[in-house]
Amino acid sequence: MTGPLNGVRVVDLTAALAGPYCTMILADLGADVIKVEPPGGEVTRRVGPYPLQDAGQQRPLGGYFQSVNRGKRSIVLDLKSPSGHAELIELVRTADVLVENFGPGVVDRLNIAYDSLREANPRLVYASLSGFGAAWAGKSPYIDWPAMDITVQAMAGALSITGTEDGKPVKIGPGVGDIFPGTMLAVGILAALHETARTGRGQQIDVAMFDAMLSLCERIVYQHSYTGAVPKPIGNTHPILTPFDVLETKDGWIAIAATTQLRWEALCRIMQRPELIDDPRFRNETCRVEHRGEIRTILDAWAGDLTRAEMSEKLGGKVPYGPVNDIRDIFDDPHAWARDMLVEIDNPGSSQKAIIAGQPIKFSRTPSTVATRAPLLDEHAEAIRHEVEQRELQETRR
Incomplete structure (x- = not known):
């Protein structure tokens, strides 16, 4: 030992x-x-x-x-x-x-x-x-x-x-x-x-x-204490951060979490959508949470045209991103x-x-x-x- x-x-x-x-x-x-x-x-x-x-x-x-x-x-x-x-x-x-x-x-x-x-x-x-x-x-x-x-x-x-x-x-x-x-x-x-x-x-x-x-489960404790809310299942998203989700590509699934202002701006440029940075719906973290559904629609349309390998090339090392790996993928990693x-x-x-x-x-x-x-x-x-x-x-x- x-x-x-x-x-x-x-x-x-x-x-x-x-x-x-x-x-x-x-x-x-x-x-x-x-x-x-x-x-x-x-x-x-x-x-x-x-x-x-x-x-x-x-x-x-x-x-x-x-x-x-x-x-x-x-x-x-x-x-x-x-x-x-x-x-x-x-x-x-x-x-x-x-x-x-x-x-x-x-x-x-x-x-x-x-x-x-x-x-x-x-x-x-x-x-x-x-x-x-x-x-x-x-x-x-x-x-x-x-x-x-x-x-x-x-x-x-x-x-x-x-x-x-x-x-x-x-x-x-x-x-x-x-x-x-x-x-x-x-x-x-x-x-x-x-x-x-x-x-x-x-x-x-x-x-x-x-x-x-x-x-x-510490998050639900302070959420209920601060707001009186009773948090419920929300799939793969986050209740107070966005984009924070799992997206479907041509050949599988990937996860992404570009939640800060700098990372959101980086993601917009990677998607070749720089106009979204100044869009009043998405101008800060609070606004983006309020317009979560619209962001998801934009991301789904973008991800659906790419493979996991292409997503890795575009996003890897630039914003928090990862492919949804099964154990075969992990054994090959x-x-x-x-x-x-x-x-x-x-x-x-x-x-x-x-x-x-x-x-x-x-x-x-x-x-x-x-x-x-x-x-x-x-x-x-x-x-x-x-x-x-x-x-x-x-x-x-x-």
Whole structure:
């Protein structure tokens, strides 16, 4: 590990997407993330898609599990058993961070809540992620409700502003109801580690998926507060900026956002329509929002006569613009490879390499990296137990 979190040990008790995405970030940044799995393995081990399996080999790791569990180590512990619980306590003594996203009440039933584990390790940063948060941080009326990406997108406002202008809600494509809360939890962990380095004391972190998604929807909060408006889906446009839209060309779609005065003027010249600059309907940002439909008609007529390649030639580097890429386009895009945002990793049981999304946070001196593939079930148990034993011997000698 070379990243800035080299030397930080994380006990990962998470499953599914939100929690594993958080600990994936920490692993990419150099932390030693130990994935504690129940007998039979974490649930996403049984979720595809799977690559072609080589003859006589074990079933390869599925794409879901590989993507968000790369760079971690695996040990199986039955936390419902006295021996498994005792082993977890010993592992926690060696850790800097513990991350969990169990359902309501589970950590108490397993006797692994923060108040129990901080007795074993007062420096422990204990990070929890749930649908509606822990009671100590503000008791939600939904505290016992299970949550999933789409339900949190719905409840926290994202679906109310995502969709076509006819008002039918549309789920945001990526699982942002999981991924953004997981990212926010990673930010909280980093802040807590910084504080612990100064004080020598750990603490508990609580992120609710609802809260994280509401913070992501920040625009609708101030809009309603300032104006009393209830923002609705408006397709691909923006409620207070224009042009900000998706346009159809001869052979596909492109996005454009020439919202400032200078960029609007640049766009008018590129379209060879300089007269629009002095047109009183479009003379400033406010006027252009009021005449959004007329601008859209002008842009549609212009874009419809051009290909995506011609649009890239005209607009690329001059105004905010981008082609609407599908994943085939992204695999062909040199940016994604140059920035290590498409990463090949091994997949035991298959000669086919797995390609997963890379880590966008870059460091000049302590580079982040997708260090290794995801672990096989219980693959590192022997090494982890040996490390715990060695740590205990060192503590005894002191």
